[in-house]
Amino acid sequence: MMIQYQPINLVMGPYGSGKTTFAVSLALEIAKREKNVTLVDFDTVNPYFRSHDYKSWLEDNNIQLISTNFAGTNLDIPSISGGLVSCLQDIERYIVIDMGGDDVGAKPIGGYAEFIRSRPHMAFVLFNQYRLIPDYLEQVHQIERESRLNITHFVNNSNLGEETTWQEIENSILPAKEMAKQLGITFWGTTAMPSFQQHNIFPLVKHPFLW
Structure with missing residues (x-):
């Protein structure tokens, strides 16, 4: 599938929806076409599984990583380096922001919302029918x-x-489209492992840290 993206791309969704895998996969796809790509690990809630864990692998694929100041430690304080501000201001840079789950994880990005809204951006929300929480609609x-x-x-x-x-x-495709319709959000597409690429899906990267 021909992926759609903007200079700023936010990845949101409840816990268990697969945000990190999708965010990394999206960054890799964008890096195939654009020179300056940054993945921002903005998950300030979950200190145990975040993109910081595979920083060197991302850099090998020409993707800069910006993560919370305490990523990789057992501390969990909502803090992120000033590098995010400079990235948001760089009009030649493409950014993928991997946000934390639920409303608590989404709150820290609110401080940058006004600036993000002033620039071309996309905000993705993820849906996993097989790990669907009862209050999915309200959580979105x-x-x-x-x-x-x-x-x-x-x-x-x-x-x-x-x-x-x-x-x-x-x-899962029809239920996903119905959920998108209930939310009034444009249905972007379906993801899967690269072995299903012949079905016109967005390929998820396979990596030990992600699966």
């Missing part, structure tokens, strides 16, 4: 309120990890 609305940003694109990221079959992906 809470993420929008706390981030002070409108979600623009809906991503069907339904999977069961490496055990996922094409039938399971196919069965």
Whole structure:
């Protein structure tokens, strides 16, 4: 599929929806076409699994990483380097922001919302039918309120990890489109491992830290 992206791309969604895998995959796809790409690890809530863990691998793929000041430690204080501000101001740079889950994880980005809204951007929300939380709709609305940003694109990221079959992906497409319709958000597409690329999906990167 021909991916759509903007200079600023935010990845949002409840815990378990697969934000980090999608954010890294999106950054890699953008890096195939653009020279200056930065992945911002803005997950200030979950200190145990974040993009900081594979910084050298990202750099090998020409992607700069900016992460919370305390990433890789057992501290969990919402703090991020001033590098984010300079990246947002760099009109020649493409940015993917991997945000924390739920409204608590979305709140820190709100401080940058006014500037983000002033520039071309996309805000993706992820959906995984096989890890769907009961209050998914309300949590998406809470993420929008706390981030002070409108979600623009809906991503069907339904999977069961490496055990996922094409039938399971196919069965998730209609429910995902219905959920996007309920939210009034543009349906962007469906993700899957590269082995399903012939089905016109967005390929997720396979990496030990992600699966």
